[in-house]
Amino acid sequence: MPPAPALEIRGLTVRYGDAVAVDDLDLTIPRGQTVALLGPNGAGKSTTVNAVLGLLNPAAGDVRVLDRSPRDAVRAGSVGAMLQHGGLPSETRVGEVLHLVRRSFGRAGGDGTWPLADLVATAGIDGLLDRPVDALSGGQRQRVLLALALVGAPPLLLLDEPTSAMDVEARRAFWTTMRGLAGRGHTVVFATHHLDEADAVADRVVVVAGGRVVADGTAAEIKAGAGGRTVSFTAAPGRRFDDVPGVTAVAWQGSTVRLATTDADATLRTLLADGGLPDLEVRGASLEDAVLSLLPARRQTTIGAIR
Template structure:
């Protein structure tokens, strides 16, 4: 059986797991990647520098077309950079994969519906010269109690945890998750991330791309934002939020004039609907003073910007038609 989700070679010895090398988990400098030619040539990745220490949990975020998929493809050895250097635990991506140092959990695919959960993991384990015990990885993925269930009877969240168990077989030092909870319900997403977080507590390095910003806020030690193939912010969730200057003032105010609010110095935007106003501003005191003294405002609330606000502010683009496209999807593969 081929498994496009666990990128580790069948001839490998056991991976490094948590940091045993003293090297950076990811060391990328000046990465460039373009596609097409002539006037159709586009830059998917444009000078990315990224250093990730062993044991970090890093969210890799950006709008569609920002270069996330292309960068992940390079980390997985599915694509080579046009320029720049990239090593994983001191090795090239393909060499790191060949030594079982890298595994990936993708959105879908790679499962045979007629096999049981345990059979699926056991068949994948047979591809490795050495691997972690089947029941051990099932337990760490939180699905040991589902070992006898056929894959087709598993929910979407349970199938993703099965893919997670398969990815753990080589005891990889680096685990890459590409939109791993797309299509899951709230409970499934919560259970999946509990399993991931419990495993990363052992020191494994994790990079994940997601459109669910609350996941990045809740589970990442560090957030990297990319736009047009470039990193535009890199820090903790709190540091990223602080980059979106200003606050939001909301209130119920039937007689508030949107034009007057917009004219207050520091105001960035005004939304007024059904007697409620929402003002983004760099001077929340001035807005609050106007609302409380010149209108019938009640239930006034001032909040700092959240991760979504920072994401929009730092990665938004006025010219949507000029967005850098992602690279074409690479063919699925078991390993290199």
């Protein structure tokens, strides 16, 4: 009999008053996968993560974490989490915080803590144990939070915007660490606004919108499902492209606009009829383009809107 999935969600519904944050969501993640959760702000990603951690009571549905209830799985140390707004106590040193969490974990009945030397090396915090928490850079804080999430050697790791404060070099090092953890058999589920990370790192991409899963597959499958191509060029800010033939999504980055289109020839003919297209580039759809194409209500948007 195959082992229970790392995460199994059936019919999850979460409401905040009259607002439905998660709407009858189903999701199964086998052990050992690295999965990216993508979608616009308010899609239900963080609410789903909170349900998996047992931090809220859903209106309906069931969540099983390694064949346990969320609270039992967390209590057993089976889940490690880096939440977007996680903090560290001030006026302490990194080693003191790490020692406190390791001791607290043992008292809570966890199955065992990660050996300290290996934990420090894996999280990349060697040399930081004596440093005051208040003196850490943004990237160093994220590394320390990762170490705290890994204290119990959890089979399932949940990461919410884990590289938001990291520079390019730190981001690369972080994902090298994540690949190493996946190689050890850990299941890694992460939400990120860096879609290039999801494209490069994730075995599987799950796109959530309106509290539901709207796409699920490898990054290549998600991009192929979007079809079409992307046309990008420099344009006057605020220019509208709703009526251009073939266009399914619009994204702005500064003065550069990117149009996802199902008919590049028709799109270009219409655009060229209105004048030149400075810095024109036509290419296959990126993961970001594919995600935008899955959100028809957000045709005129900015790149930041899906982060």
